Amino acid sequence: MRSILTLSLPPSRIAALKKKAKKRGVTVSYYVRMVLEHESEIISEKELLARCKRAEKNYREGNVCTGSLLQFMKKS
Numbered sequence: 047m048r049s050i051l052t053l054s055l056p057p058s059r060i061a062a063l064k065k066k067a068k069k070r071g072v073t074v075s076y077y078v079r080m081v082l083e084h085e086s087e088i089i090s091e092k093e094l095l096a097r098c099k100r101a102e103k104n105y106r107e108g109n110v111c112t113g114s115l116l117q118f119m120k121k122s
Contacts, residue, residue, distance in 0.1 A: 055063075067077035089097075104110065 063074050063077065067074045070077060072080070
């Protein structure tokens with residue numbers, strides 16, 4: 047069973063939601079549900095920056111993977 051949720055948003059935010067939903071070919075309602083379902087997978091800008099810094103450090107130190115990812119996956 048579903049319940050109705052009413053949100054109060056400024057017109058600019060509503061326009062942005064409509065644009066994003068239209069770009070994906072879905073309704074605004076579906077787009078919001080999709081964002082909420084995947085919210086736990088979203089990382090912050092701070093976390094993204096930290097991951098980039100770790101990756102750069104690994105690259106400078108030569109800790110990189112060589113070869114094809116597909117080759118690696120076939121070994122598993």
